[in-house]
Amino acid sequence: MQLPLLSIISVNYNHSHVTDELLDSIYRHNTYSNIEIIVVDNASTINPVPEWQQKYPEVLFIRIEKNLGFAGGNNLGLSYANGTYFFLVNNDTEFTPLLIETLLHTLETHPQVGVVCPKIKYFQQPDTLQYVGFTPMNYYTCQNKCVGQFEKDNGQYDNREAPTGFAHGAAMMLKKEAVAKAGLMHENYFLYYEEGDWCDRIKKQGFEIWVNTKALIYHKESVSVGQKSALKEYFMNRNRILFIRRNAPYHCKLFFLFYFILIVTPKNIISYIKDRKPAFIKQLARAIYWNITQPTNSVHLGFKP
Numbered sequence: 001m002q003l004p005l006l007s008i009i010s011v012n013y014n015h016s017h018v019t020d021e022l023l024d025s026i027y028r029h030n031t032y033s034n035i036e037i038i039v040v041d042n043a044s045t046i047n048p049v050p051e052w053q054q055k056y057p058e059v060l061f062i063r064i065e066k067n068l069g070f071a072g073g074n075n076l077g078l079s080y081a082n083g084t085y086f087f088l089v090n091n092d093t094e095f096t097p098l099l100i101e102t103l104l105h106t107l108e109t110h111p112q113v114g115v116v117c118p119k120i121k122y123f124q125q126p127d128t129l130q131y132v133g134f135t136p137m138n139y140y141t142c143q144n145k146c147v148g149q150f151e152k153d154n155g156q157y158d159n160r161e162a163p164t165g166f167a168h169g170a171a172m173m174l175k176k177e178a179v180a181k182a183g184l185m186h187e188n189y190f191l192y193y194e195e196g197d198w199c200d201r202i203k204k205q206g207f208e209i210w211v212n213t214k215a216l217i218y219h220k221e222s223v224s225v226g227q228k229s230a231l232k233e234y235f236m237n238r239n240r241i242l243f244i245r246r247n248a249p250y251h252c253k254l255f256f257l258f259y260f261i262l263i264v265t266p267k268n269i270i271s272y273i274k275d276r277k278p279a280f281i282k283q284l285a286r287a288i289y290w291n292i293t294q295p296t297n298s299v300h301l302g303f304k305p
Contacts, residue, residue, distance in 0.1 A: 007083030069190035114178030114207025118215035133164035
């Protein structure tokens with residue numbers, strides 16, 4: 001019997017050696033035979049595609065000349081995908097044995113599941129958890145919790161195959177049917193919160209988001225953006241507001257507006273000053289201004305520090 005085709009999609013930006021490591025880990029650990037691999041190079045300064053095509057001739061590489069962000073790059077990859085299932089993985093992840101089979105089993109045996117994620121552990125600290133699920137979103141404050149993050153993995157979350165609040169963008173496997181009904185990721189996020197918005201829309205189509213901790217992937221956190229940067233501060237603040245504008249009920253939006261201006265903004269400014277990063281205040285102001293001037297469905301055209 002023919003196994004269903006799985007499309008593995010990843011986006012690269014200026015870290016081709018990291019993508020090399022991902023591809024090598026797929027070939028080293030994967031035992032699922034019916035896959036296609038699609039890598040989108042998101043306008044890296046140096047074009048890595050010619051070298052990749054020599055090293056990995058069976059992979060489809062797509063080079064674009066304008067940075068479309070996380071959502072845009074993955075959406076482009078999805079447009080080339082032929083699979084019944086899609087596995088979106090950050091290029092800074094490392095596969096482990098039976099990762100694909102374990103996640104596919106969840107999707108194939110639970111018709112209501114549209115998205116499933118594996119347990120995620122930090123690559124540099126392989127005994128430390130990053131993700132075993134998310135709590136539901138508090139739409140008044142746009143806050144939720146990443147379950148298990150920074151905990152030592154002592155097996156406390158093993159064998160968990162169950163619904164969770166949201167998927168993790170570093171590694172999420174989806175049914176084609178769920179994507180067809182909910183649509184692609186909204187590209188106006190550009191970076192951060194887009195997978196949360198996507199999950200909300202997928203759930204509105206009647207699907208559930210699950211985690212299966214019997215599957216494991218390692219994540220080299222923040223290779224592309226850095227642990228703390230102007231880029232990250234701008235998009236985290238901008239898209240936190242945008243997420244509420246797009247997804248929260250009206251009364252939650254109103255509460256969040258006052259919460260963000262009266263509590264979050266002063267707290268962030270104090271933190272930037274304390275950390276000797278006063279330039280981040282400008283990025284916070286830009287994030288707020290963008291939401292005042294832009295509709296929720298506009299496309300962001302890039303980032304200028």
